[in-house]
Amino acid sequence: MSAQLIEGKKISDSIREEIKLEAERLKAEGTVPGLVVILVGEDPASQVYVRNKAKACEQLGYYSEVVRLPAETSQQELLELIGRYNRDDKVNGILVQLPLPKHIEEKAVIDAIAVEKDVDGFHPESVGNLMIGDDTLLPCTPAGVIELLKRTGNDPAGKHAVVIGRSNIVGKPVAMLLLREHATVTICHSRTPNLPEVARQADILVAAVGVPKLVKKEWVKPGAVVIDVGVNRLPDGKLCGDVDFDDVLDTAGWITPVPGGVGPMTITMLMANTLKAARRSRG
Ligand SMILES: Nc1nc(=O)c2c([nH]1)NC[C@@H]1CN(c3ccc(C(=O)N[C@@H](CCC(=O)O)C(=O)O)cc3)C=[N+]21
Numbered sequence: 656m657s658a659q660l661i662e663g664k665k666i667s668d669s670i671r672e673e674i675k676l677e678a679e680r681l682k683a684e685g686t687v688p689g690l691v692v693i694l695v696g697e698d699p700a701s702q703v704y705v706r707n708k709a710k711a712c713e714q715l716g717y718y719s720e721v722v723r724l725p726a727e728t729s730q731q732e733l734l735e736l737i738g739r740y741n742r743d744d745k746v747n748g749i750l751v752q753l754p755l756p757k758h759i760e761e762k763a764v765i766d767a768i769a770v771e772k773d774v775d776g777f778h779p780e781s782v783g784n785l786m787i788g789d790d791t792l793l794p795c796t797p798a799g800v801i802e803l804l805k806r807t808g809n810d811p812a813g814k815h816a817v818v819i820g821r822s823n824i825v826g827k828p829v830a831m832l833l834l835r836e837h838a839t840v841t842i843c844h845s846r847t848p849n850l851p852e853v854a855r856q857a858d859i860l861v862a863a864v865g866v867p868k869l870v871k872k873e874w875v876k877p878g879a880v881v882i883d884v885g886v887n888r889l890p891d892g893k894l895c896g897d898v899d900f901d902d903v904l905d906t907a908g909w910i911t912p913v914p915g916g917v918g919p920m921t922i923t924m925l926m927a928n929t930l931k932a933a934r935r936s937r938g
Contacts, residue, residue: 658907666806667919674926675715681933688933689718690748691740696726701752711922718745730759734767741769747936748774748929774928785831792928797829799920800882809880811838817857819843825863825884862897870898878908884917
């Protein structure tokens with residue numbers, strides 16, 4: 656039996672319709688959601704993402720700015736720019752595209768973003784809020800994963816979720832969100848012994864390591880939900896996940912494709928966060 660496809664693109668489109676209606680309501684009350692995306696340097700993959708984010712803003716009628724800065728921009732200049740957007744009432748969300756050039760300290764930049772405009776959910780205060788269960792802007796990719804599960808009827812409550820990867824942007828926050836949704840959560844990484852065996856315990860398996868096609872059918876419990884967060888660019892230019900999709904297809908019960916799975920949800924959750932930040936800004 657072949658797994659059911661989790662169609663991130665379709666689910667994402669229908670959430671964007673919901674967001675659009677809410678954005679129109681907010682605009683009728685005089686508040687236009689606004690997002691600024693700041694890109695330092697010329698990373699080609701980043702260029703694509705930034706363009707997609709600007710397109711999403713346009714589609715939803717948001718105010719949006721894209722700031723493209725040369726790779727030589729100093730940390731001080733970037734921090735000053737962020738300071739200006741922190742004080743700019745037209746802008747409800749500030750996103751600085753990562754990774755940054757090596758001479759700029761990522762942490763200093765993330766810390767400089769006003770927490771109420773932190774639509775990436777990367778600021779230490781946002782992370783702390785998530786940890787203790789306070790209302791906050793959630794990191795986009797992890798929030799997208801939870802939406803995909805809920806909207807396909809795969810409620811994490813009572814399930815064993817195994818997360819492969821422990822990054823601050825995906826692994827750790829997605830584990831925390833799954834815990835909040837009442838899953839039993841195991842976090843694995845490169846030092847985990849018998850990784851395939853642990854993965855095979857999962858009712859919900861989330862792969863977020865950045866190793867192309869790492870997860871094979873032996874890693875998957877028959878019928879499990881497999882969520883592939885990987886975005887690996889292969890030498891031929893094609894996008895590929897952390898899961899060997901073709902190998903796993905007949906074992907998994909549900910599976911996200913790459914592209915068309917988690918990726919589109921990330922941008923949709925960014926739009927949802929910007930809307931939320933705009934709504935809150937009215938006081
Ligand atoms: N501050 C910051 N926030 C981010 O959220 C952030 C970032 N930096 N740096 C880079 C990563 C990557 N990322 C993606 C967003 C959408 C797709 C996406 O829409 N992917 C499409 C395909 C796009 C394509 O074909 O290239 C898909 O999976 O279907 C992928 C990856 C956000 N990131």
